[in-house]
Every structure is written in C-alpha cells, then in structure tokens.
Amino acid sequence: MIAAKNIAFGVKGKQILHPFNFTTDQEEFIVILGPNGAGKSTLVKLLSNGLKPSSGSISYYGKELSQWTLDNLAKYRAYMHQESMIASSFTVREVLEMARYRYPETKNFFNKTVIERIVDELNLQPLLDLEFNFLSGGEKQRVQFGRVLLQLESEGEIQPVKYLFLDEPLNNLDVRYQIELLKHARKFVDEKRGSVIVVMHDINLCYQYADRVLLMQKGKVIKDGTVREVMSQELLSETYQIELEQIQSQDGEVFYRHVSYSSNLLDNVK
Incomplete structure (x- = not known):
C-alpha cells in the first residue's frame, strides 16, 4: 500500500505540485495524464522516492519512506526514468543482471531463469552483447523496461503488492513496441504481481489500458477516478x-x- 498525505513540491519559490492526497492498496494500472508542465513526472518521482516532498508524507505498507533503506525499498518498487544513459560502458546483459544484485545468490538458478524469460518476452536476445549506450533510443527503453521488471521478480515467498513506476516509457518506441510494453505492464497487474503507475501522453492508449486515471493540470490533480469517470x-x-x-x-x-x-x-x- 502507498499512502501520500498532503504532499507538495516547490523549488526556488515556484510551486510545482500543489498539496495532494493519494492512496493505492490493490493491483491496478494507474495512468498520470495531462499536458506538458502539469507536474506528472514530479508526482511520479515523489511517489517512487526519486524526490523528497517539500511538505507532507509518503508511506509504503504503513512505513514512512524515510524509514526504508534503499536496498529494501528496491525490492518493492522500481522506477524507469525518461532518460536512458548509463555512465559506464556496460553491455545489455550486464544492465539486466544488475537488476538482480540486491537479491542473494545473484548467479543462482532462479535469477538465471527469470533473466532468460524476460529477455525472451521482450525480444532482447539480439542486444545482449551490445554496449547499452550505443543502442537506439527505442532499444534502450526496451532494455530499461526489462531491468525494472527484473528488479521486482521474487522467488518463493508471498509478497505484498509491488509498484512499477514508468515515466513516459513509450518515448522513442515504434508502434509495435509501444503496444508490447503496455501489454507487459498490463500483465504485471493482471497476474496480481503489483501495480503500474505510468506517465503517458497518448489519450487513446490510456483509455485502452488504464484502470484509474489521475488527470493533472498546472501542478494540480484535477480528477482522480476510473477511466470512464475521468476521460470525458x-x-x-x-x-x-x-x-x-x-x-x-x-x-x-x-x-x-x-x-x-x-x-x-x-x-x-x-
């Protein structure tokens, strides 16, 4: 469960996000929708612990974010950035393997199996030995999506709802891979593995895939509800x-x- 109480964010006297309450306690596909400059990316960064709110509080499963270590939090939420550059010359295979390093026995059978499955599902096999930074923009997006999926994979024990944050994940993707990415994100929800919270611009794709929509304008959430409630x-x-x-x-x-x-x-x- 994520609960955000009266969170707001401002910088240098400018209010980027006005006070807002948010709760999600079940598996759902949530789209944050709105025009440029509405505060969508700011909101998703706050909810995923990428930014600290200027005021208010955010908790995961009843525990304040300030009480979580980054290692533990990484097992329950993953965040996919808009930008896809990596400082070092890692191969695609290494980028994907890094998603599993917080789990013990990173070379064990489960980790090997789950990486192979994600590689196959996202058609990443031809890219594995290439240097990540020399891929096209769309290829980088696909690899990063594979990385965040792998970060949330767990073995054996029953887990609480996990959270997959995607900030404009369709950038640079052609139509085929836009649809495939959204189908995999939808599958993440439908298989009861967790919730997806995604920033999108495409109204039609939002209508097709979302369960819930947060519609934003000028730093405010002006409507939060089901697709039919919001998208008139x-x-x-x-x-x-x-x-x-x-x-x-x-x-x-x-x-x-x-x-x-x-x-x-x-x-x-x-």
Whole structure:
C-alpha cells in the first residue's frame, strides 16, 4: 500500500505540485495524464522516492519512506526514468543482471531463469552483447523496461503488492513496441504481481489500458477516478485546451480525435 498525505513540491519559490492526497492498496494500472508542465513526472518521482516532498508524507505498507533503506525499498518498487544513459560502458546483459544484485545468490538458478524469460518476452536476445549506450533510443527503453521488471521478480515467498513506476516509457518506441510494453505492464497487474503507475501522453492508449486515471493540470490533480469517470471529452478538451470528440466504433472501442479532423475529411471529399 502507498499512502501520500498532503504532499507538495516547490523549488526556488515556484510551486510545482500543489498539496495532494493519494492512496493505492490493490493491483491496478494507474495512468498520470495531462499536458506538458502539469507536474506528472514530479508526482511520479515523489511517489517512487526519486524526490523528497517539500511538505507532507509518503508511506509504503504503513512505513514512512524515510524509514526504508534503499536496498529494501528496491525490492518493492522500481522506477524507469525518461532518460536512458548509463555512465559506464556496460553491455545489455550486464544492465539486466544488475537488476538482480540486491537479491542473494545473484548467479543462482532462479535469477538465471527469470533473466532468460524476460529477455525472451521482450525480444532482447539480439542486444545482449551490445554496449547499452550505443543502442537506439527505442532499444534502450526496451532494455530499461526489462531491468525494472527484473528488479521486482521474487522467488518463493508471498509478497505484498509491488509498484512499477514508468515515466513516459513509450518515448522513442515504434508502434509495435509501444503496444508490447503496455501489454507487459498490463500483465504485471493482471497476474496480481503489483501495480503500474505510468506517465503517458497518448489519450487513446490510456483509455485502452488504464484502470484509474489521475488527470493533472498546472501542478494540480484535477480528477482522480476510473477511466470512464475521468476521460470525458468535455474535461479532456478543457484540460488540453483543444476540442476533442469521443468516437465509438461498431465493436465498442472508444477513441478520441481532434474535432477538425472529421471536418477536414468532409472538405477533402467535396
């Protein structure tokens, strides 16, 4: 369980995140949505212990973050950055293996097996012996996603809900790998392994994969609820300052588009 009470964040007199309460105590796919500068990345960094709040408190499983050691916390939450540079010339294989170093017997059968499984699932085999820093942006994203999945893998004992934080993980990925990454993140939730808390920009992908949406604007969470509660065309249009319409296909799929898109099509027909 994560409980954030009245957390806020500011720097040099500027309020980046206004006071906010947040709780999650079950496996769920949470998307933090909103325009640029809304405070999305700041919020996910605060919740994952990447930043310290200017005020308020955050606890995991009833224990304040200040009371956790980094080694212990790393077994229960993993954070995937937007940036993917690594200071040293590690290979992809070494980057993935580093995700397991906090666990005893890092060379044991379980660690070897779980690394092989993630490599296979994410199609990372061709990259294993390449230097990470010379990969393309999309390849780095895939490797980093594999790393955070591996960080939360555990053997044997029953575990509490774990937390996978992803800050704009779709950057640099082509359509195929965007969908594959989101499917794996959704699987993490559906298999009761934990919760995903992800910063996204794509409204349509958010609608397809999220259980819960935090919609942000100007450092405030203006709506927190289910997809249907939050993602109305009126609220999204107001938040993004652009006129959107919600379309439903014959098979029930919902997606959003800019209103002028349909008008342009009619003009082209004429």
